[in-house]
Amino acid sequence: MTRVGFYPGSFDPVTNGHVDIITRGACLFDELVLGVGVHHGKTPFIPVDQRVDLLNSIIGPISAATGVKIRVETFDDLAVDAATRIGAVAILRGLRDTRDFDYEVQMGQMNAQMQPKVETVFLSASPQTRMIASSLVKQIARMGGDVSSFLPPESLKIVTNAVKNQS
Numbered sequence: 001m002t003r004v005g006f007y008p009g010s011f012d013p014v015t016n017g018h019v020d021i022i023t024r025g026a027c028l029f030d031e032l033v034l035g036v037g038v039h040h041g042k043t044p045f046i047p048v049d050q051r052v053d054l055l056n057s058i059i060g061p062i063s064a065a066t067g068v069k070i071r072v073e074t075f076d077d078l079a080v081d082a083a084t085r086i087g088a089v090a091i092l093r094g095l096r097d098t099r100d101f102d103y104e105v106q107m108g109q110m111n112a113q114m115q116p117k118v119e120t121v122f123l124s125a126s127p128q129t130r131m132i133a134s135s136l137v138k139q140i141a142r143m144g145g146d147v148s149s150f151l152p153p154e155s156l157k158i159v160t161n162a163v164k165n166q167s
């Protein structure tokens, strides 16, 4: 049996925190699918096709290092439905603090009620990346701050361009 994991998120933008969860989470599964959530009607900071390209450029080395197949998909329905559709045994999520814990555990339990076959697996954030949040990266970047230590280099380029284009 191939154990597929599903890591859904906005990835807007992709941060070193996401990379931490992808790298450590990949080791738990035979295959990991990254799900980029598309919310119709909400304008993202980074367009969805760029987020998909960015994740695709990041996963190559992680896949090579872990030996785990990793691929990227978009989804516009419930994460639990997307996970079921791709045949995932578990949804992977990261926990940074008690706010994440309260929200993620509640969501995990509601998902379990809707689809008991899909588990939720939580990884606690690594100390080096625990403080990173996409929302704060966006705010800092928009105000001209240095976000280079929070982002993979590929993501930094895209964020820098997005700030230029949107100002």
Ligand code: ADP
Binding pocket: 008, 009, 010, 011, 012, 015, 016, 017, 018, 020, 021, 092, 093, 094, 095, 096, 100, 124, 125, 126, 129, 130, 131, 132, 133, 134
């Ligand atoms: P969403 O809108 O689904 O919360 P995000 O891209 O903000 O999308 O987050 C996706 C997942 O990654 C969530 O489980 C979140 O807790 C986790 N995550 C985000 N940043 C970090 C980080 N710095 N360390 C660990 N996990 C993180």
